Amino acid sequence: MAIRSRTSAPRSREAGKVDDVVAMLDWHAGNHGVRRLREWAHRALAVRPGERAIDIGAGTGSETHRLAEATGEAIGVEPNPGLRSVAVQRSRSARFIDGDTLSLPFDDGSVDVVWCERVFQHLADSSKVAREVARVLRPGGRAAVLDTDSGTTILYPGDRVVGEAVACSTLDAAVDPYAGRKISGHLAQAGLEIEDVGSQALHQDGTSFNWSFVRMLADTAVRAERITAEQRDAFLDDLHVGAEQYALHMSVTMFAVLARSAHRRQLVLAQLRRERCSPLLHRVVFPGWHCVDHRCGTIGCGLFEGV
Incomplete structure (x- = not known):
């Protein structure tokens, strides 16, 4: 290569x-x-x-x-x-x-x-x-x-608003x-x-949950003042309870x-669709074909038909 x-x-x-x-x-x-x-x-x-x-x-x-x-x-x-x-x-x-x-x-x-x-x-x-x-x-x-x-991150269970604030920390990563x-x-x-x-x-349950990562996200949410330390602690407690009940989801x-x-003709065609017709380019790339782009006015330039 x-x-x-x-x-x-x-x-x-x-x-x-x-x-x-x-x-x-x-x-x-x-x-x-x-x-x-x-x-x-x-x-x-x-x-x-x-x-x-x-x-x-x-x-x-x-x-x-x-x-x-x-x-x-x-x-x-x-x-x-x-x-x-x-x-x-x-x-x-x-x-x-x-x-x-x-x-x-x-x-x-x-x-x-x-x-x-x-x-x-x-x-x-x-x-x-x-x-x-x-x-x-x-x-x-x-x-x-x-x-x-x-933006699709989900954390459950726990307070929905707090969970969304914690999940928002993934946007900073x-x-x-x-x-x-x-x-x-x-x-x-x-x-x-x-x-x-x-x-x-990409699902994590109680058997594969990355607790240190989630704790980091929660701490980030506290530092950003999206939630309080008390809300963080309560939310993490809810997650632990969820894990014990096999209900944990991230x-x-x-x-x-x-x-x-x-292919080559398709690439040129895409370019011609974006730009005004180029009669010279038409004659070189599509010789002898009929142009259906009425802006062009070139007989036999070959745009579109036959591609």
Whole structure:
């Protein structure tokens, strides 16, 4: 695969906290909802031997490894050197490189399959990554983009208003906490065709509940003066009672969007639909076809019909 000269990438995770990040990623990978959604996305991508695949924001490399097993050639792009080292140790079948998600080190149209999981939430403008995905995909290439949407967080039982205030603290944990709901729009605006959208609730019950994380969220809500310390303590007590009664519930929804790069004529057609007709471009791309865009006035420019 042709790879452009590497550029320095922004470091979104501190190297000194690699062990904590790895533990979090491993815990996330073990969640039943994550596993189901990943499986659904992999089946839809239907990666074939000989295809070229990349994993943007590869983390510990679990999905890069799976792509490599299917295609024989997969590259994980991970800017954090600590995580990249873990990925190399865990997967001998995939390759891992440094890289900037906003300027991927790959040539235009050089990739068949793109996997991008929980990257959009770390960026203020994830539309730039969507454009990079569209740029590197070959005509007909496929992409799976997955991310959570913190605005869907649910905590139960307990006072509803207090629970919503605590859940609101999850919005502070990501640069774009609403990334999940924006994926389709970003990919479509980048010129990709949306083929399907899936979702899963990432559920925690009493057996898998991350108490330290929820306590941190509750403390954050107190510091932000959304709730009082007394309300926090009462809410946490309610959660513990719920756990004893097998009624504890915490969830957030994760979305997966499957998209495909349009073929050359479709890409040009999409551009012409957005812009005023270009007779010269019509004659070059669609020679001899009839134009049905009445603004153009060019006989035989070939826009739309026959595409």
